[in-house]
Amino acid sequence: MVRISIDAMGGDHGPEVTLRGLTKVIERRPDARFLIYGREDTVLPVLDGLPVLRDVSEFTHCEVAVRMDDKPSQALRQGRWKSSMWKAIEAVKNGEADACVSAGNTGALMAMSKFCLRTMADIERPAIAAIWPTMRSESIVLDVGATIGADAQQLVDYAILGAAMANALFDLDRPTVGLLNVGVEEIKGQEEVKEAGRMLREAALNTMRYEGFVEGDDIGKGTVDVVVSEGFAGNIALKTAEGTARQIAGYLREAMSRTLMARIGYLFARGAFQRLGEKMDVRKVNGGVFLGLNGIVVKSHGGADAEGFAAAVELGYEMARSHLLDRTRATLDLYHARKPQVAAGAAAVNE
Amino acid sequence: MVRISIDAMGGDHGPEVTLRGLTKVIERRPDARFLIYGREDTVLPVLDGLPVLRDVSEFTHCEVAVRMDDKPSQALRQGRWKSSMWKAIEAVKNGEADACVSAGNTGALMAMSKFCLRTMADIERPAIAAIWPTMRSESIVLDVGATIGADAQQLVDYAILGAAMANALFDLDRPTVGLLNVGVEEIKGQEEVKEAGRMLREAALNTMRYEGFVEGDDIGKGTVDVVVSEGFAGNIALKTAEGTARQIAGYLREAMSRTLMARIGYLFARGAFQRLGEKMDVRKVNGGVFLGLNGIVVKSHGGADAEGFAAAVELGYEMARSHLLDRTRATLDLYHARKPQVAAGAAAVNE
Structure with missing residues (x-):
């Protein structure tokens, strides 16, 4: 029950x-x-x-x-x-x-x-996680708008929270995790994102596989199971994707009703359009989860x-x-128990 | 010539x-x-x-x-x-x-x-502007990745640059301009975005109509002619939209080739699909403009x-x-000539 x-x-x-x-x-x-x-x-x-x-x-x-x-x-x-x-x-x-x-x-x-x-x-700020349909299956994207900005530690926390959710929801032992970043060569991302990447790599948690940076178009590809971002960019990514999906659905409707031939074609392919409609049905992935x-x-x-x-x-x-919460707590305990050690390791590397 | x-x-x-x-x-x-x-x-x-x-x-x-x-x-x-x-x-x-x-x-x-x-x-940093197909026509989105982060003055500069481009390219006397922001009530955006909004409202330039904040899904709707953002979020919005478009095109191809009926329907509606393909053809809007x-x-x-x-x-x-450059210079001169006055006006309002 x-x-x-x-x-x-x-x-x-x-x-x-x-x-x-x-x-x-x-x-x-x-x-x-x-x-x-x-x-x-x-x-x-x-x-x-x-x-x-x-x-x-x-x-x-x-x-x-x-x-x-x-x-x-x-x-x-x-x-x-x-x-x-x-x-x-x-x-x-x-x-x-x-x-x-x-x-x-x-x-x-x-x-x-x-x-x-x-x-x-151990968690400073909650995040809102969204489930994002991808070409592969579904991914989790967070934070999509709980807070603006995040430091490296908060991004690492989001990664842990998101991985626990992917574990609970998709039944993945070690979900893959990526940090949302921009790919343009000369700038290569915010300092916090780079720092969070270093921290995740060094932590080497056994509850996730950290895969590095991902870009906006990787979300829909399903490159990773969990996409981590601070809330401003995450919210804009989510809303932009929703807007683009609606825009293309509008184009499609218009194209299919324009000529007699198109309308006949639509009748034949109705089943296919229904399946497409189901794939694009945002209702099915409704729900922002507070983590x-x-x-x-x-x-x-x-x-x-x-x-x-x-x-x-x-x-x-x-x-x-x-038992999402139990899983989350277990990873958090693990990470924070190890943290002094991790920090010492990082210092040694930087020396 | x-x-x-x-x-x-x-x-x-x-x-x-x-x-x-x-x-x-x-x-x-x-x-x-x-x-x-x-x-x-x-x-x-x-x-x-x-x-x-x-x-x-x-x-x-x-x-x-x-x-x-x-x-x-x-x-x-x-x-x-x-x-x-x-x-x-x-x-x-x-x-x-x-x-x-x-x-x-x-x-x-x-x-x-x-x-x-x-x-x-008067311009501290260049921006990269992209042309974005919308449900209404086309909009300009900048910065899509020249620099990460922007202060209020830089966002105002981007608005001026983008409006001059819309003026030159779409032949609009006073293109509408919006600042990309998140809509979640409790946070309501970055400080710099809010400040840039105040500055644009007070400047009341006659080369653009500043319409306030827009969200990610407003870009595809074509709510404004020019969408202004700092480069990190702008780049993520652009890439996410491209990814979503490719994802849906993939769904559509798959749906249309799955059954015999769908394939027959596709033959009838081929003209419509071609038009749709043209609408979604990213090649036509290829080109990031350095402003x-x-x-x-x-x-x-x-x-x-x-x-x-x-x-x-x-x-x-x-x-x-x-003559994009001449138009841009004219607006910049106008804005910066008036700036002391604008700042004085702002101070008076705040008192």
Whole structure:
């Protein structure tokens, strides 16, 4: 049994979409149980219409719902202790839930998660990890927007967090890890990225294979299982890829509807287009995972439909089931136990 | 007549491709004239087989060719004064050519261009600008990798350089300009980006319309004509978009060849796929433009074929013909003449 706490009020569409997403999860993961938080006047009418969901859920009324445009500080002030978002996170803290999922606003969810769950020992800053479909399979990219900038140590921490997630989610013993960098010869990357590369190479952790620098086009190729970046460039990479995919889908639609021949061709190839559509379906990879906290929190896209929200919930489910946090802690302990030694080794090399 | 100096030795394929690219340019731009630099034993056999090109070109033998894997410092040391790359740039400096095009290595080309042409007055650092196909038409994105990091003043300079290029190339009186940023609420971007936004708003230049921050997915939408970023994030955005486009093209090819029905559909819709292919053809937008120097230098993709190299040459042609440098200087003079005033205004606002 995996227990997931749900902020039913988050997202652009509210309970109507989040709860119907949960019914899809039950079909595919019959051992999922839900703790649902939200306003009773909005949630209960929907929940009562979904008896299968009601049977595996526990509902708690919360007076306050964080709005999509609340600033994080405002959300914390007004929503702490009592909003559906807070309550869902708190259920993870109290051990009542194994993971929390919200489609609410990212800034508020991150602020509350940090405040309530705190970062893991040895981790200074949490990161947001995205699952990125590649030509090979799927990769994990982090940080895609939790913080701007990162020093070398934080990039190394992100590598450890991302590798633990790849291990838990893709069942890889030693996922490959790359640092996102630029390839132009004369500049060859930020100092922090270069330093993080040195540190990862010297640490030689047995929970990952550090492969060196990767460039923007390596992400889609699937060159490595985990791509590590500070949050500014990571966010821009993610959004740019989403924009490019939408742009090409637009071109394709236009091209296929322009002439009679194209429309006939489309009819014949409809199956192929459907498969292509599935490959490009961002709903399937919906869910930004907050890593580095003492608990699993998944952020669903605010505009996600029921299928998209279900994907985010299933992501939380899989990570809880595969004991992501235990794996992360084990690697962190290993790395930090060895660190003085590593630093001494580095000093010797530099001498 | 527009005179373009060509480093015939650059690129993965050398004169065979660069010279055949030039013949395509002549067909479309009959008033183009070329100054071709390279080793006579490699260039002349090809040039002699292309009499139409030979008639509008002047060839100069250069003993040295910069290699694709030379480090910038190495290229400068070995290739200054005498390599085909240097000679092509120097022709612009001497006023013999209106623009220079090379498919050689980016770092070396930038180092030599800076050394030979120097940056324009008031410009601290050059930028590399890329033309980005959008759902609306085309936009200019800079810096895509000349330098890592940029302070607020440098971002403002990039905005001025990019707007002048949009003005020259797309014939827009007041191109719209946006600063690339991340949208996540709690962090809202780097300090330098915020400061640059304030400066652009206060400067209220009549050569551009500053529209505020844009995110990664706005680039492909064509939200603004000019997207300004420091070089690290800009390079990662560009490479990520290229990677995503290739990835989707791969999905599409696979889907269309998988079943008999799909293959029949492809035959019917072949015209549509061709149009789509043209839309996605990166060769057409080949060419990174070095902005901020006392001369026009265009970097073609090293792997470009003849059509791709022709596109880069035509880009140089168009910018020379539309007097990009004069336009850029005019805006820079205007901005910097007004700057003390602007700064005083800003101080007044902040008080």
